[in-house]
Amino acid sequence: MESKKDIRKKIFAERKLHTDEQIEAMSRTITDKVTALPAFKNADRILVYADYNHEVVTEYLIKEAWKAGKEVAVPKVVGKDMVFYKLTDFARLEPGYFGIPEPVSGEIVNWSKALMIMPGVAFDRANHRVGYGGGFYDRYLEKHPQLERVAIAFSFQMLPEVPTEPTDICPQIIVTEEEICYLTD
Template identity: 45%
Template sequence: MRNLETKKEIRHKIIRLRKEMDPLVWQQATNTITETVINHPLFLEATDIYCYANYNGETGTLAIMEEAWKLGKSVWFPRVEGSEMNFYLVEQKEDLQPGAYGILEPTGEYKADGYDGLLIMPGVAFDEECHRIGYGGGFYDKYLKTHPDLHTIAVAFELQMYRELPFEEHDIKPEKVITEKHIYPLESGECFL
């Protein structure tokens, strides 16, 4: 790859840009992303939704969780336990409490089997081929390696998109990345902005 920024540089830059977003722009983009997710066939067809609580300027996810409940879907949130991440059932907002790094985590003990459903992935940056840079812990890569039947959608703001990112062959990329402007990978004929 030619002169690509390092993962560390990209993380620093994108986290700063997300934190600098105007709150109204953040909310409007989050609303658009949420509408696209909850109307996507992968969401509509799933009975189990594996979500996460947004943090550090990430795209909002709580409305996705609420829509899943309205549709009678089971909702699962991650909890980091040592070097592993597992998903636990969340039946109401009160089942989430601040955990590792101040991120909301489930308090329940009913662990997901991870054999079926849709996993909504966080990430710092993505490229047009859906390669992903996370926060560097490898939690989602590890989880998805042991739960390969889960479908995956990442949610991100368009400002998190790159033409090309550095990646490792073992990195697991989402099937789709949904931003306020596009669903990646782009259909033929669409242009990367």
């Protein structure tokens, strides 16, 4: 099995091969699939990342959530943790940790019930996730185990198997432009 470092290098290279138009088209398809999920339809609150560097574009998902009357919050890195800020306007986002868009101000939220839309570098069909290496989502979800978890990714991020750690917290659902994988454990 490849190491997490090698997987990250491979997937980052693959992301660079796709044009902005391809990323946007695949992201819109993923958005359509996510917004059709009961987990999304039934959620009043959405915790979602602001995309960066050819990740699945979340702007469409955020706009759909707002259109449906849902509250949306995005993360900001504070030390070794993430804090979520309610997002009401994209103008509140500025480059932060590693250049990732983060809220500059607003209301900090600590929702006990919400749908978490997670990023990741790579996944497998057992819903294991390789993140970016900081452990931010695993630490946040360890403190908020009641949150529903959906990861969004492109199909090229789905691998036969990825390495796992005991501290990894898997998404319950992974949505790509080609498929939806449900955690069976």
